[in-house]
Amino acid sequence: MTLAPYVRILGRGPGRSRSLTRDEAREALTVILKGDAAPEATGALLMLLRMKGETPDEIAGFAEAARATLPPLPRPDLDWPSYAAGRTRGLPWFLLSARLVASAGYSVLLHGWNSHQQVHASVRSALPHAGIPTALNTQDVARHLANGNIAYLPLETLSQPLLDLLQLRDHLGLRSCINTVLRVLNPGAANASVQGVFHPPYLTLQADAGHLLGLPSLTVIKGGGGEFERNPAKHASAFGLRNGTPWEDSFADLIDETRRLNDGETDPARLTALWSGALTDPFAETVVTGTAALALATLGAGNPDELATHLWTSRNRAAA
Numbered sequence: 001m002t003l004a005p006y007v008r009i010l011g012r013g014p015g016r017s018r019s020l021t022r023d024e025a026r027e028a029l030t031v032i033l034k035g036d037a038a039p040e041a042t043g044a045l046l047m048l049l050r051m052k053g054e055t056p057d058e059i060a061g062f063a064e065a066a067r068a069t070l071p072p073l074p075r076p077d078l079d080w081p082s083y084a085a086g087r088t089r090g091l092p093w094f095l096l097s098a099r100l101v102a103s104a105g106y107s108v109l110l111h112g113w114n115s116h117q118q119v120h121a122s123v124r125s126a127l128p129h130a131g132i133p134t135a136l137n138t139q140d141v142a143r144h145l146a147n148g149n150i151a152y153l154p155l156e157t158l159s160q161p162l163l164d165l166l167q168l169r170d171h172l173g174l175r176s177c178i179n180t181v182l183r184v185l186n187p188g189a190a191n192a193s194v195q196g197v198f199h200p201p202y203l204t205l206q207a208d209a210g211h212l213l214g215l216p217s218l219t220v221i222k223g224g225g226g227e228f229e230r231n232p233a234k235h236a237s238a239f240g241l242r243n244g245t246p247w248e249d250s251f252a253d254l255i256d257e258t259r260r261l262n263d264g265e266t267d268p269a270r271l272t273a274l275w276s277g278a279l280t281d282p283f284a285e286t287v288v289t290g291t292a293a294l295a296l297a298t299l300g301a302g303n304p305d306e307l308a309t310h311l312w313t314s315r316n317r318a319a320a
Contacts, residue, residue: 094287101296199222206220
């Protein structure tokens with residue numbers, strides 16, 4: 001089987017082309033992930049989708065095909081994807097938010113890839129400073145979730161074929177729908193997920209795809225650098241699902257301070273210092289608690305704002 005029928009559907013021209021159905025999208029990515037597609041056809045398909053604009057059905061179909069290739073994983077309470085490029089963000093304070101949620105007894109599975117892995121403020125370099133272990137294999141995930149309720153699973157460990165598709169950006173010069181697919185992938189089949197976007201149109205795209213995929217609870221925000229991270233100095237709009245039903249809400253700013261998330265700081269050791277109490281930074285603390293509160297609300301926790309504040313003030317202040 002080839003990709004030709006699906007490329008033809010998308011590329012017939014004005015008045016004749018159309019979007020892929022969910023089934024067609026699932027079939028197309030299945031062909032690609034099996035290695036049966038010519039690389040030229042894969043690039044053509046992804047760029048035609050990019051130019052047309054992906055639909056929720058296409059994203060859901062792609063996600064279903066991708067899930068079918070994944071190894072079995074333990075089911076976490078919360079799915080937390082991290083696939084932003086990382087070029088416009090500062091330190092990843094949201095990692096401490098994920099750790100805070102885990103301290104409440106919820107298991108959290110972060111998974112991801114960030115194209116600018118080598119910068120000092122990258123997610124990968126900050127993980128040890130946030131006290132979050134990296135799973136070296138899929139079996140490692142269960143051990144880390146059992147021991148500390150949190151783990152980071154690199155995309156290259158989860159699925160090299162999906163990473164290969166994601167990295168086609170280096171050859172095509174543009175992102176593709178694979179970035180969005182990975183955000184909604186939910187490899188551990190959690191019942192709750194938090195997702196960030198950089199471009200506002202993807203807020204509803206990911207929320208609608210989550211609905212099609214039957215996700216019970218989801219919160220999508222325009223977050224710091226495209227991650228699920230709330231800027232406390234700005235109003236936040238959220239979209240997603242509650243009890244499987246489409247939901248949206250808005251949240252006022254949390255702090256009266258004008259400050260960018262990217263404040264020029266690049267030393268990930270600041271995460272350790274903030275958690276331990278060696279560093280006092282009210283803005284960063286509010287990033288952590290405000291983001292954690294949204295995640296706790298997604299999990300159905302009562303009084304999430306108060307709970308996040310309590311967890312922060314009573315956290316283990318030993319160095320990460």
